[in-house]
Amino acid sequence: MTQQTTGGTASLESHTGLTSLTEITSSPDPQAHYARLRKQWGAVAPVEIERKDDVVVPAWLVLGHAENCQVMRSELDYSRNAANWRWNVENLLPPGTAIGTYTPSVPRPTAFYHDGDERKRLREPLDEALAALDERVVRERTTDMCERVIDRMGPSGSGDLVKAYCRPIGFLAMTTTLGFDLETGAMLMADAASLVSGDGDRVAKAQANTAGIVLEHIRQRREEGGEDLLSRLAVHPNFAHDGEIASSAIVPVSAAAIFLTAWITETLHQVLADRSFAARVSGGRLTLDGTLDEVLWRRSPIAQSPAPRFALNDVELGGRRIRRGDALVLGIAAANRDPAVHTGDPWxxxxxxxxxxxxxxxxxxxxxxxxxxxxxxxVDQLLRHMDVTLTEPTDDLPWAASAWVRHSERLPATWSQVPTAM
Known part of the structure; x- marks a missing residue:
């Protein structure tokens, strides 16, 4: 039986001593935290999003797989629009919070922050542009990018694999697909690290710099044309102005900074550090796609969705009373390992x-x-062309300090290029 310390009707703000999301995500064993919260609270638990000037910003962390699906699928009860967040409505947020820059009270003009018809209008151009991409060209460009980065790593060497390979590949492959040249992609990457820094001022500055670069390139693409994502977005009739195009383009740029780097990092970490896992891959029992999926199950790079939902009504979720205006954080890593859907059998x-x-x-x-x-x-290109060995015990490696993304902060390694067969 689930043990709860308080009744299910207590308000979110009445809870104290909350566990920090960053503490969970950057801990050696976040699943232990999720299990403790699940035992104490059930499928929905109060947590701390952020602390600023001694003010704790609280939210409900949704732990259950079914409850996460319920929130994700219902725009009638749970909104992406932070204008519905009580902390914005009542002006409770201290200035300079990172969550305030992610969830502005006046939502940016992108489907990411809107619901209903407005979401559909703004989402359609991105869906159409993505559907029109030639995946063969994307694969060729990504392969070329991998080869460039591997060549830059040299015939042999040592260092941080995250910095040397995972971050530049994840980011530059996405920005190239959008239509940016390598120099511009590198400029965007310099700001990207600030997007997940947890420092509200750094996040805001990075967002402004990124928006300026994207706006300039939108005007160029409209004049020159092209088959890349940004060129297609630049001429789509659904958009009312360039600000909407820029906001829509920044979403995949941010996703590259946040998700792809983490996914590539954790897949390589799993293959390089876990001998039994590596044996299943090298022995053909697990395909590369299966490897990527198992990482999503076991070590989800998105620990919590960086897009909270906001209750539009007083509702009940997982036996807990959610008040209108409450913030709900979607616990992706917790849901993927929910005992109700996860057996523990890797097969x-x-x-x-x-x-x-x-x-x-x-x-x-x-x-x-x-x-x-x-x-x-x-992942395929690095494993195909480089012999890589981690040089520190995996238990000693630190995790990135983030409330949202979970991946190794660094992967100290040695590497040498595999000789090309004649």
Missing amino acids: DEVDNRSHLSWGTGPHACPAPRLARLIARTA
Whole structure:
């Protein structure tokens, strides 16, 4: 029987001593935290999103797989629009919070922050542009990018694999697909690290810099034309002004900074550090796609969705009373390991894609195929062309300090290029 410390009707703000999301995500064993919260609270638990000037910003963390699906699929009860958040309505947020920059009270003009008809209008151009991409060209460009980065790593060397390979590949492959040249992609990557820094001022500055670069390139693409994502977005009739185009383009740029880097990093970490896992891959019992999926199940790079939902009504979720205006954080990693859907048998996850790393419902990720194509190519190219060995015990490696993304902060390694067969 689930043990709860308080009644299910207590208000969110009445709870104290809350566990920090960053503490959970960057801990050696986040699943232990989720299990403790699940035992104490059930499928929905109060947590701390952020602390600023001694003010704790609270939210409900949704732990259950079924409860996460319920929130993701219902725009009638749970909104992406932060204008519905009580902390915005009542002006409770201290200035300079990172969550305030992610969830502005005046939502940016992108489907990411809207619901209903407005979401549909703004989402349609991105869906159409992604559907029109030639995946063969994307794969070729990503392969070329991998070869460039591998050549830059030299015939042999040592260092941080995240910095040397995972981050530049994930980011530059996505920005190239959008239509940016390598120099511009590098400029965007310099700002990208600030997007998940947790520092509100750094996040705001990075967002402004990124928006300026994207706006300039939108005007160029409209004049020159092209087959890349940005060129297609630049001429789509659904958009009312360039600000809407820029906001829509920034979403996949941010996704590259946040998700692809983490997915590539954790897949390589799993293969390089876990001998039994590596044996299943090298022995052909687990395909590369299966490897990528098992990482999403076991080590979800998105620990919590960086897009909270906001209750539009007083509702009950997982036996807990949610008040109108409450923030709900979707616990992706917790849901993927929910005992109700996760047996613990790794073979149950092979080619099983019912995990929630892409989300579900009207706000599901628009680019799962593109992300998989880039991640698969990046992992395959490194393992094909480099002999890589981690040089520190995996238990000693720190995790990135983030409330949302979980991946190794660094992967100290040695590497040498595999000789090309004649």
